[in-house]
Amino acid sequence: MEYEDLRIVDTPSLVRDHAISKLRNAISSGLYPPGARLVERELCEALGVSRTSVREALRQLQSENLVEVGRRRSINVAVITAQDAADIYMIREMLETQAIRRFVALSDEAERKALAAVHKRLVKALSKNDMPQLSAIASEFYERVLIGAKSRVIYEVARPLLARVNYLRIRSMAEPGRLDGGLKEWDAMMDAVQAGDADRAAEAMAVHLRNARAAIVARLEADEKTAIPAKRKAAS
């Protein structure tokens, strides 16, 4: 008898993964603000792990472009300019309209059901103005679309962008504003997906991303005008 298929996939939770998600959260939430220098030894203490693990985590964040190396080899939280954000959303529009088309064409029943469930949670969080939840759920929504598109490559290329999108979203949501707009856009997307209409779904995604882009770019441009600090340190 073969129990292989039944066995729970063992994921002995690596220290490194834990460190990565802690750091990602710290950056997204603004604990380490844009431009802040990340010193290995300090992160070791903060995370309670060895330098080995911290360094591996930093390399991962580097490949996600959440941190960048300064001229002096220092690691700093990435500064995302309005131009960067505009480009990120332009590229997402290319990739994710394609992804949602494939989702409509290739996803199975379970995946569509799961996406609908996420959408439902999204609506609820939106109605409660529960920002932190909202951001997490939105990320899950995009990720499920990418997974359902069933293309390893699309996933690999688009997914790393979501880390920065999350980071941007949390910043742009600090201010209220375009939350209601987002609701209708998501409804339209979900509606098209459930109707199996790839064209409409892609268009809804495009509209959604263009609006989100406009909102975030406007926010960043406003920020850039007000403050151009020379150096920033991490929050104590």
Next chain:
Amino acid sequence: MEYEDLRIVDTPSLVRDHAISKLRNAISSGLYPPGARLVERELCEALGVSRTSVREALRQLQSENLVEVGRRRSINVAVITAQDAADIYMIREMLETQAIRRFVALSDEAERKALAAVHKRLVKALSKNDMPQLSAIASEFYERVLIGAKSRVIYEVARPLLARVNYLRIRSMAEPGRLDGGLKEWDAMMDAVQAGDADRAAEAMAVHLRNARAAIVARLEADEKTAIPAKRKAAS
């Protein structure tokens, strides 16, 4: 007096970077064939560096998707399927047509001159059927286009794909075939760039990538039919 601008940017050549490019070459060239398991200790000996550095290099290659982790945590050379290749080229078409448009619009005189020079070297290598050179020069061509597009984000997203493209190209070029076709396509691209015609440049890039994609996908599909070995080891 300020000499800052004159000083050569010191790049104390990290061991890690050396290891990364060695490994990339070893994979591209087929020394470590698709699916081969990469054992840290062996790489240490082969490269003459410590495990610390090997591990950092492997993580970098992992973020470039040149290697992948097996279920048992082993690191294996990525197996790129025909489907993967098709997707890679589809995404490149999206990104690099956009990139070359921006190149036409935003590059300065020096960048265009440099691109033309690369094109010239490309033509020469092509006429000599100098495959290894050809591949290196083609990579440089794409990279210059990405840099001249002056978008950090486009560069960050598109550039990692080039590692795998290089790997694919070397494989597909093992056979002769579509080299002459490539020549005309590159000429057309260069021509449009020098004429400052973004639309034509983008179209030439699109045609080029679609043809390259067809050639490579055909090659991989043929390979996949002939051989499906269970395990592969590195070449001794």
Next chain:
DNA sequence: ACATCTAATATTGTCATACAAACTTGGGGT
């Protein structure tokens, strides 16, 4: 000879240390 279980060996993930080279900083000294 063949399948199977077991003990020996390898491999990975993580930590702790060490040290050189490069960088930063805090004080003198002028």
Next chain:
DNA sequence: ACCCCAAGTTTGTATGACAATATTAGATGT
């Protein structure tokens, strides 16, 4: 004030260690 050097930091790399798994090679029974 300004300049320069010594001391302390920080990063990159190497080495060694060890637990937890994997894998392999043997030993064993049929």
